[in-house]
Amino acid sequence: MSAEETTLSIEMIRWTFTIDPAHRAAIEGYLTDRGLEVMVRGEDTMVATWDEPEGEIEEVIEGMWAVAGTPFDVTHEEFHRANLLIYQDESEGEDDEKAVA
Known part of the structure; x- marks a missing residue:
């Protein structure tokens, strides 16, 4: 197997960071303009998720950091899709088949 075959694509990134509340709206706007979803916890903690980052x-x-005027620590987490499974109830649709019969 080559390295390319074993490399998983990034499905989602989550960033957690503490910001100066004075820059909260500007940072939130900057991130949402780039397609990230932003959640604010308290006055200064932000969690941003980026689905299928490009x-x-x-x-x-x-x-x-430029919007905030200073660098700050960002905790970066990557999530990869190794498997995608769909579970369905086997009895689902049985009533429909009986009604047709």
Whole structure:
């Protein structure tokens, strides 16, 4: 197996960080304009999720720091889809088949 075959694509990124509340609206706007979903906890903790990220991740973080006027720590988590399963009730649709018969 080559390295390319075993590399999983990033399905979602989650960033958690503490910000100066004075810059909260500007940072939230910057991130949502780039397609991230932002949740605010308390006055200064933000959690941003980015589904199927495209582009340069570092550029987005640097842009966020520029909006804030200073760099700050960002906890970065990546989530990969190794399996996609759909579970269905086997009895689902049986009533429909009986009604047709």
